[in-house]
Amino acid sequence: MKLPSNTFLASIRSGQPQIGLWLSLASGYATEAVAGAGFDWLLIDTEHSPNDLTSVMTQLQVLAAHPVTPVVRPDWNDTVLVKRLLDIGAPGLLFPMVQTPDEAAQAVAATRYPPRGVRGVSGCNRANGFARMSDYFSRVEEETAVLVQVETRAALEQVLQIGRVDGVDGVFFGPSDIAADLGLLGRPNDPAVWDVIRPAARKLMEAGIPVGTLVFDPGLARSLLGEGFSFVACGSDLALLARGADALLRGMKA
Numbered sequence: 001m002k003l004p005s006n007t008f009l010a011s012i013r014s015g016q017p018q019i020g021l022w023l024s025l026a027s028g029y030a031t032e033a034v035a036g037a038g039f040d041w042l043l044i045d046t047e048h049s050p051n052d053l054t055s056v057m058t059q060l061q062v063l064a065a066h067p068v069t070p071v072v073r074p075d076w077n078d079t080v081l082v083k084r085l086l087d088i089g090a091p092g093l094l095f096p097m098v099q100t101p102d103e104a105a106q107a108v109a110a111t112r113y114p115p116r117g118v119r120g121v122s123g124c125n126r127a128n129g130f131a132r133m134s135d136y137f138s139r140v141e142e143e144t145a146v147l148v149q150v151e152t153r154a155a156l157e158q159v160l161q162i163g164r165v166d167g168v169d170g171v172f173f174g175p176s177d178i179a180a181d182l183g184l185l186g187r188p189n190d191p192a193v194w195d196v197i198r199p200a201a202r203k204l205m206e207a208g209i210p211v212g213t214l215v216f217d218p219g220l221a222r223s224l225l226g227e228g229f230s231f232v233a234c235g236s237d238l239a240l241l242a243r244g245a246d247a248l249l250r251g252m253k254a
């Protein structure tokens with residue numbers, strides 16, 4: 001038994017755009033319902049949703065039956081939590097609120113076994129096929145996507161240094177937090193937010209570093225992919241449910 005190749009990672013490295021969806025409902029059943037839609041990547045969020053380790057694992061199990069790559073967002077750049085997420089088989093991690101190259105290096109180190117990093121070793125777990133994957137230790141680091149999230153003006157100023165940290169596979173812009181940092185709380189689509197994100201994203205793209213984001217506007221998502229963003233999530237399971245319910249009732253009352 002071999003460690004599966006990470007198709008999301010191979011795609012962003014080779015410049016093939018990846019369309020994603022955020023998973024915030026913290027439910028294996030809801031995840032199963034969207035799993036077959038055909039998204040390239042699905043982000044299991046533990047920062048802003050009621051997910052715990054067990055609900056994340058259930059969703060990873062569900063998604064294993066589908067040709068889509070799950071990426072898990074830990075709630076913090078926390079070495080111990082990262083070890084546990086990797087042991088349950090997260091093929092990619094999105095680290096929130098990475099502010100400096102040192103913090104990006106800390107995120108990478110959490111995903112590497114010694115001597116390259118600080119990941120603790122478990123011999124038998126879901127990630128290594130319960131010790132049946134003969135190549136797990138030799139390949140897991142090259143097959144794990146390490147994505148770091150830039151969410152403040154301070155981080156934007158160092159974006160290239162953050163993106164160039166050895167082991168970082170991509171930089172994700174958080175428009176909601178960047179908007180808040182700019183004094184535009186609740187306005188992630190405000191042009192002023194994108195006026196600071198776009199030049200930073202271009203710098204990374206010119207350096208060959210994949211760039212991603214999440215926007216709740218399919219038109220903006222399409223245009224960002226056209227501008228060279230590599231991995232763009234264009235909505236969430238939670239928003240689809242809530243806004244779909246709103247629209248259905250509105251239609252009934254119209």
Ligand SMILES: O=C(O)C(=O)C[C@H](O)[C@@H](O)CO
Pocket residue numbers: 048151173174175176177178188214
């Ligand atoms: O700043 C952002 O944008 C993000 O980090 C994404 C949000 O956390 C996501 O929950 C959308 O509201």
